[in-house]
Amino acid sequence: MRIQMDEYTTGKLQEKLGGRPGSLRLIYDTINCGCNGIVTIQIADKPWDTDVKVEAEDFEFWTDRQQEQQFDPVMKLEADRSYPSFKLSSDGSVFSRDLRITDLRVQPV
Numbered sequence: 004m005r006i007q008m009d010e011y012t013t014g015k016l017q018e019k020l021g022g023r024p025g026s027l028r029l030i031y032d033t034i035n036c037g038c039n040g041i042v043t044i045q046i047a048d049k050p051w052d053t054d055v056k057v058e059a060e061d062f063e064f065w066t067d068r069q070q071e072q073q074f075d076p077v078m079k080l081e082a083d084r085s086y087p088s089f090k091l092s093s094d095g096s097v098f099s100r101d102l103r104i105t106d107l108r109v110q111p112v
Contacts, residue, residue, distance in 0.1 A: 004058065004066070004071060004077075005059065006057055006059040006064055006079070007077065007080070008059070008080045011082055012081055012089070013061050015082035016062060016082075019046065023108065025048065025106075026046070026047045026049055026050045026054075026063050027059075027062055027064045027065070028044065028047050028066065029042070029064060029066045029074070030066060041099065042091055042098045042099040043099075043104070045105050046104060046105070046107060048107075050065040051067065053067050055071060074093075074098065075093035075094075075095065079091070088102055089102040089103075
């Protein structure tokens with residue numbers, strides 16, 4: 004699986020990381036969403052034990068191995084230029100037009 008992105012999106016992800024280390028986890032979240040699930044990106048201190056690596060330039064991306072089949076082999080992540088969200092799509096699907104990033108890292112003291 005591979006995620007492609009442009010320079011603007013790369014810059015927005017760097018802003019979200021805030022100069023701190025972190026692993027980006029692409030997941031299909033079904034907890035506390037009030038629906039059948041939503042695609043989201045989590046920033047974690049490290050990959051989870053069940054994660055598999057996703058190919059992406061400039062960033063360390065992961066996804067849960069049991070959720071890998073939810074996504075396409077090649078996808079494009081695009082930052083919205085007028086709203087603080089992202090779009091995840093492939094040639095055959097739009098996974099989310101309002102993808103949000105949640106920071107789960109332990110905050111520095």
